[in-house]
Amino acid sequence: MLSPFDILLPRPVEAVATQGVFPLDRATALTGSLPAVEWLRTELRAATGLALTESGSAVITFSLDASIPAEGYRLEITPTAVRVGAGDEAGAFYAAQSLRQLLGPAAFRRSPIHSGQWTLPCGTVLDRPRFGWRGCLLDVARHFLPKSDVFRFLDLMAAHKLNVLHLHLTDDQGWRMEIERYPRLTSVGAWRERSTVGHGSVGALDDRPHGGYYTKDDLREIVAYAGARGITVVPEIDVPGHTQAAIAAYPELGNTDAELGVWTGWGINPNVINVSDETVKFFRAVFDEVVEVFPAEVICVGGDEVPLVQWRESPQAQARMAEQGLTTEAQLHGWFIRQMAVHLADRGRRIIGWDEIAEVGDLPPGAIVASWRGEQAGVDAARAGHQVVMCPEQHVYLDHRQADHPDEPIPVGYLRTLADVYAYEPVPAGLGAEAVTQVLGAQAQLWTEHLDTPRRLDYAAFPRLSAFAEVVWSPAERDPEAFLRRLTDHHLPRLDALGVEYRPLVGPHPWQTRPGVPGLPR
Incomplete structure (x- = not known):
């Protein structure tokens, strides 16, 4: 028999239903001094039309509880009261998200459309995340995403209890962060004359300029908005490769006398x-x-995909190698990464880099390895005592194709279905008990070479990101049939209410296809 709590996604650690419901009406109060309380009041006031003030005959109460682990929460719902205990502010926010889910899809609307009584099922929910790093990379360098759409994406992450937005701010195709000391990074580097449509080797250039950037205040606003939703924004400035936009703005950064523009193609530069x-x-x-x-x-x-040819042919680079006692250009790559790591460490920060940084010399103290080319780099780093975020392209690159269907738009990369993403296990088999503790969690990736609008992002991300959210939040044991039932019957209607243009499980809508635009399946 299904429990009324079986609608929750991601699936909680434990949920026990009891008899009855708690009604929400004009007599319901919502109390507590946590930021999650005001967030929930704002969301539910819009969806239900109820004031949910701090006084009433039936009370939903939020409070902190030191016995609950970080990011965890407890819901106790009776016919007359709802008591929410949380390990911290993030846990309180996740509890609020679960309460909104329990009210049904209409609770995700911006205006009241629901008829009849609003109710919460009675029972107890105990919940906490499996991993502390539940991330998603958003590439705003290849195709810029306006600030309002970043806020929307953060809301969608929060609805899935994801807590790290990895913001890919720079690449060959664009520089997206205002740097006051170097204004040409945005005046020149933030736009390109045209873009390749389709895969780079077979795609065609359009003549539509593309660009945009965030001011520092824009980014502060994004950070604050994310933080209020339990999300940490990890910025990426990719060096020493993927830097043609910077070189276009400041040619003295390059290795040749060639005059470069912001790159209009895709791939390794x-x-x-x-x-x-x-x-x-x-x-x-x-x-x-x-x-x-x-x-x-x-x-x-960053630190990924760094071709070494220019350094091999550069007298300046060869002199630097001799000065530092380096014997290969790959070691020079590691030397540059360590210069940035030491500088950031002096400012109380530590680095994360793509897994190539583990192959070019000793890792800087505290460095985190993002294992993207597969799982082995993450396994090796974890066994060597380094922290790891698992993000292998074979499993969690959501810009990769979702089906072999001929109408699948711009089919690139590996075939990764909803079921494939749900089956992914972030802890590699045989890792060993000590090394397992070094796995911080996992991260899905949304690279945007072929995702040029928010609608295309929606299509690529959902509902696979919903599956990924359960992978990183819920206990390791999974029931694919139960997940699919919860997704289809309950969660897709929530996404509908939020206006998410996800990929239907049976294949794309006609307007989601891209006839004639070539991809490159693997």
Whole structure:
């Protein structure tokens, strides 16, 4: 027999139903001094039309409880009262999200459309996340996402109890963060003349300029908005590769005399920054402005896909190698990453980088490895005592195709269905008890070469991101049939109410296809 709590997604650790319901009406009060209380009041006031003030005959009460673990919560619902205990402010927010889910899809609307009584099922829910890092990367460098749409994406992350937004701010195709010391990074580097439509090797160039950037105040606003929803924003400034936008703005950062524009293609770019003292100082200054804006302990320095040809042919790079006693250009890559890591450590921060940083010399103290090319780099790093976030492209790259269906838009990468994402296990088999503790969690990726609008982001992300959310929040044991039932019967209607243009389980709507735009399946 199904429990009324079986509608929750992600699935809670424990839920026990009892008889009866708690009614929400004009006599219901919502109390507590936590930020989650005001958030819930605002959301439910819009959806229900109920005031939910601090006085009434039936009370929903939020409070902190030191016996509950961080990010965890407890719901006790009776016919006359709802008591919410939380381990911290984040846990209180997740409890509020669960209460909204229990009220039904109409509770996700911006105006009242529900007829009849609003009720919560009686019982007890005990819940806490399995992993502390439940992340999603959003690439705003390839295709810029306006600030209002970033807020919307944060709301969708919060609705799924995800807690890390990895914001990919710079790449060859665009620089998206205002840096006051270097204004050309945005005046030049934030836009490109055209873009490749479809996969780079077979796609066609359009002639539509694309660009945009966030001011520092925009980013402070994004950070505050995320923080109020339990989400940490981890910024990424990608070095020393994926830097053509920066070189276009400041040619002295490059290794050649070629005049470069912001790149209009996709893929791995041979242009990388040089390793002069001036370039090191330049990016130290950039990171100084990054840490002014982003309070996160962790800053991403990228470090992925760094072609070495230009350094091999550069007298300046070869002289730097000789000065540092380095024998390969790969070691020079590691040297540059360590310059940034030491600089950030002096400012109380530590780095996360893509798994190539584990192959180019000793990892800086406290560095986190984002294992993206597979799981082995994460396994090796964890066994060596380094913290790891699992994000293998074979499993959790949500820009990759969802089906072999001929109408699947711009089919790139691996075939990863909803069921595949739900089956992903972030802790690799045989890792060992000590190394397991180094796995902070996992992160899904939304790279946007082929996701050029919020509608395309919705299609790629959902409902697979809903499945991923359960993978990183809920206990390891999974029931795919039960998940699919909860998703279909209860969660997709919530996404409908939120206006999410997700991919239907049976395939794309006609307007979600991209006929004639080539992809590159793997």
